[in-house]
Amino acid sequence: MSKLVAKLRPLRTKIDRLDREILKLISERADVVAQVGTVKRRLGLPIRIASRERKILRTLTDLNTGPLPSSSIAAIFHSLIEECRRFEASSCEIRDNSHFAQSQNQVKTVAVIGIGLMGGSLARALCKYAPEYRVIGFDPKLSRRATTEFKLTNTIQEALQADVVALAMPVSAILAFLRKEGAHLRPGTIVFDLGSTKKLIAETAKRTLPRGVCFVGGHPVAGKAVGGFANSEADLFQGRPFVLSVGSSPPERRAAREIERLILRIGGRPHRMNAADHDRMLALTSHLPQLLATALAATASRTLGRRLPIHGSAFFEMTRVAESDFVVWKDILETNKLYIANILVSYQNILQSFINYGDGRATQALFDEGCRFRKKLRLKKESSC
Incomplete structure (x- = not known):
């Protein structure tokens, strides 16, 4: 028994040393997290970016070679990330409150x-x-x-x-x-x-x-x-x-x-x-999508009557904002009608090319152009996370 106890002592000493090293690394990580919080505040990013957390956990579990199972590694680092996120939020809160208190x-x-x-x-x-x-x-x-x-x-x-x-x-x-x-x-x-x-x-x-x-x-x-x-x-x-x-x-x-x-x-x-640039941009990215969703839902209603369509997720997602209240949109359409009209004409021209479908090359070019733009949009969103 004494030999076993003697064998246990250096192992525990090694664990204590490893724990101190882990603690030092956790503290270093927390310092970096606080710096990340400062940068996020300046960029206007939220404290929690779920896609980033998922990526961290996925990378660590992929790198895991044992002996702990990947589920244990994920649980340990999930807890670490959660505590660091709380620290990041509290450190930003302290700096923000200090700024507000000092502001004349x-x-x-x-x-x-x-x-x-x-x-x-x-x-x-x-x-x-x-x-x-x-x-x-x-x-x-x-x-x-x-x-x-x-x-x-x-x-x-x-x-x-x-x-x-x-x-x-x-x-x-x-x-x-x-x-x-x-x-x-x-x-x-x-x-x-x-x-x-x-x-x-x-x-x-x-x-x-x-x-x-x-x-x-x-x-x-x-x-x-x-x-x-x-x-x-x-x-x-x-x-x-x-x-x-x-x-x-x-x-x-x-x-x-x-x-x-x-x-x-x-x-x-x-x-x-700039106010005019805003109205021009939102005519494309907000007002046009609303009108398209409304037009698609109204077209389905007129085509099918009381029957509900067999549909996939694309149809359901594209008509989501068709439930919007016209009371709000009435003002938008009236106060931004010039930019909305311009973007509708551009959209109408593309629809007309679909109606005038010929050998398919022009349509394929539009598909390719749309695909490239959508990929750039997706990559930008993913990189911001």
Whole structure:
């Protein structure tokens, strides 16, 4: 027995030495993770990127040669990644709170006007991820008992006294608010909107807002096919682009930086873009897909009547946004009709070439072109993860 004990002692000493080495490597990993968190914040990336975590686990299990089974290796590193992610989030939280505490121009109160899908999600995201802000909401259609997460006021005057006023309404309602209430905003207020078109809103804000009130045009490229406060969620903006159209004056640029910090706090990825460029781009990447989904669903309805089609995933996915509410899209179509019309003509020309199908070479060229573009789009998305 004494010989066995004597044999056990050096083995335990070796395990202790290995544990210390592992601890040192874990600490080094945590230091690098904190640096990654800083870079992610600057890029507007979320703390957790699931595809990256899956890739790490897949690589490590592929490299595993035993004696532990790959399932054990995956469990160990999954736990390590999870703890490092918590550390990354907490270290970013400490730096962010320190920055906000030191900022002389700290924004303390955000009034969200319009508590539907987007406004409700913004208010909930601020409550969850940026508790340093005081959030109030205003929406005449919503009962003050609708939520306990943030204060709902029944008076527009209280909302107008906020440091930041976020307009989360359909475009026509945003324009009406700027014309009716804009003059009542106090100097120093930052106004930003979440409208889906930017050029007309920016022009109206420039004409109607009083001196000393800064406007930042905003558009979160996020959402759902169904709207309303009941469908809002705090994580709606996580990892999503948030376009900002910014004026050229120093106060407007300072206001934009405040809004960028707010967006980063709720997990969004701020991206500056000229208002006209935004409307032109979104006509292609958002407004055209909506119209195509609606047209495809309506075509199926007219062709099949009450019968439901036999379909694969492509048909179901392509018609997903056909459930969108026309109340929202009515304003988008009216305020961006020029750019939408231009892109529809381009799309119509390609459809016409399918109708005029000849020997197939022109159609194959379109298939090849579309395939190349889609691959580039997919690779860009994968590389960003």
